[in-house]
Amino acid sequence: xxxxxxxxxxxxxxxxxxxxxxxxxxxxxxxxxxxxxxxxxxxxxxxxxxxxxxxxxxxxxxxxxxxxxxxxxxxxxxxxxxxxxxxxxxxxxxxxxxxxxxxxxxxxxxxxxxxxxxxxxxxxxxxxxxxxxxxxxxxxxxxxxxxxxxxxxxxxxxxxxxxxxxxxxxxxxxxxxxxxxxxxxxxxxxxxxxxxxxxxxxxxxxxxxxxxxxxxxxxxxxxxxxxxxxxxxxxxxxxxxxxxxxxxxxxxxxxxxxxxxxxxxxxxxxxxxxxxxxxxxxxxxxxxxxxxxxxxxxxxxxxxxxxxxxxxxxxxxxxxxxxxxxxxxxxxxxxxxxxxxxxxxxxxxxxxxxxxxxxxxxxxxxxxxxxxxxxxxxxxxxxxxxxxxxxxxxxxxx
Numbered sequence: 001x002x003x004x005x006x007x008x009x010x011x012x013x014x015x016x017x018x019x020x021x022x023x024x025x026x027x028x029x030x031x032x033x034x035x036x037x038x039x040x041x042x043x044x045x046x047x048x049x050x051x052x053x054x055x056x057x058x059x060x061x062x063x064x065x066x067x068x069x070x071x072x073x074x075x076x077x078x079x080x081x082x083x084x085x086x087x088x089x090x091x092x093x094x095x096x097x098x099x100x101x102x103x104x105x106x107x108x109x110x111x112x113x114x115x116x117x118x119x120x121x122x123x124x125x126x127x128x129x130x131x132x133x134x135x136x137x138x139x140x141x142x143x144x145x146x147x148x149x150x151x152x153x154x155x156x157x158x159x160x161x162x163x164x165x166x167x168x169x170x171x172x173x174x175x176x177x178x179x180x181x182x183x184x185x186x187x188x189x190x191x192x193x194x195x196x197x198x199x200x201x202x203x204x205x206x207x208x209x210x211x212x213x214x215x216x217x218x219x220x221x222x223x224x225x226x227x228x229x230x231x232x233x234x235x236x237x238x239x240x241x242x243x244x245x246x247x248x249x250x251x252x253x254x255x256x257x258x259x260x261x262x263x264x265x266x267x268x269x270x271x272x273x274x275x276x277x278x279x280x281x282x283x284x285x286x287x288x289x290x291x292x293x294x295x296x297x298x299x300x301x302x303x304x305x306x307x308x309x310x311x312x313x314x315x316x317x318x319x320x321x322x323x324x325x326x327x328x329x330x331x332x333x334x335x336x337x338x339x340x341x342x343x344x345x346x347x348x349x350x351x352x353x354x355x356x357x358x359x360x361x362x363x364x365x366x367x368x369x370x371x372x373x374x375x376x377x378x379x380x381x382x383x384x385x386x387x388x389x390x391x392x393x394x395x396x397x398x
Contacts, residue, residue: 008039016067018048031059033381066100077103123153147314171380177302204280209235214286277303301367311336333367
């Protein structure tokens with residue numbers, strides 16, 4: 001049964017697991033928005049630590065082996081998803097990952113319901129088999145891209161019409177990251193836990209500890225700076241076996257060679273990121289490859305923290321420089337540097353560290369305003385619900 005404008009639809013969101021990450025967080029946020037609008041969010045997944053949060057926001061969880069890439073299980077999932085969609089009176093099947101997307105597409109075709117997908121990850125342009133496998137994300141009524149960069153990559157690689165692509169940037173909750181909610185006591189305690197000394201300039205790299213995120217480049221740059229600096233790297237330092245990862249070992253060895261060990265902090269998984277931002281003076285995201293969107297740059301700016309990012313991918317949309325073209329009165333919110341360029345990053349870090357507290361605060365306040373204008377969860381959810389209604393009208397003629 002089709003819904004008409006003014007009512008919220010029933011959406012089947014299909015995602016492999018709910019263990020955390022951008023796609024999982026968006027699944028939760030859309031669940032909350034659908035419930036608030038009077039619709040329903042049924043999430044098919046293998047479960048995970050975010051399952052309880054989905055239920056708490058009014059969503060429903062149905063367990064199925066949708067993370068499997070086994071062709072037999074993927075084939076069996078077609079009937080599973082078709083039965084679920086019909087039993088739950090689903091209006092749209094919305095896939096958030098590639099493996100379950102094939103089953104979702106075929107299930108939707110089998111029962112005559114619309115299918116769409118969100119392209120959360122990188123758009124690969126080789127090899128040909130991978131391009132074909134990933135093309136399932138574009139075979140529905142629409143494909144949602146998390147940035148203009150991702151949308152351009154989809155058009156280029158998958159050769160689909162621009163009108164089939166909707167750009168919906170990821171959002172964050174500015175209230176959650178408002179530093180006004182952080183007590184000075186908490187800041188003092190966290191600073192002590194990280195060993196921050198009086199007068200140190202704290203540089204935070206809020207990213208997974210993996211080579212392509214650029215932590216080695218950042219370490220090389222910070223070690224060359226003149227002044228008192230402390231570098232804090234977030235992210236788990238252990239591999240899947242529980243042993244220290246090879247990359248963490250390499251970072252520690254390089255820090256030792258440069259005499260920087262005492263000022264390098266491996267913070268591990270950080271549960272309270274608003275507090276981490278409040279303790280820091282600058283966030284740096286020096287990714288070596290283009291980020292499809294770059295959620296943490298948005299979160300840091302929402303926390304009034306100036307940022308330095310790589311000049312590539314989604315960062316070009318989320319971090320504003322003085323010469324950016326936009327209707328917004330907001331000017332600089334951070335800086336962009338060429339990916340992998342240690343010299344350029346060193347120079348930029350030194351220049352930023354030499355700014356006054358007042359100048360950094362002005363940039364931080366502009367960054368928060370920029371996020372509130374463009375990258376809020378509320379805006380993301382509103383755009384997504386509008387897409388659902390548009391797809392329903394086009395597909396059902398409602």
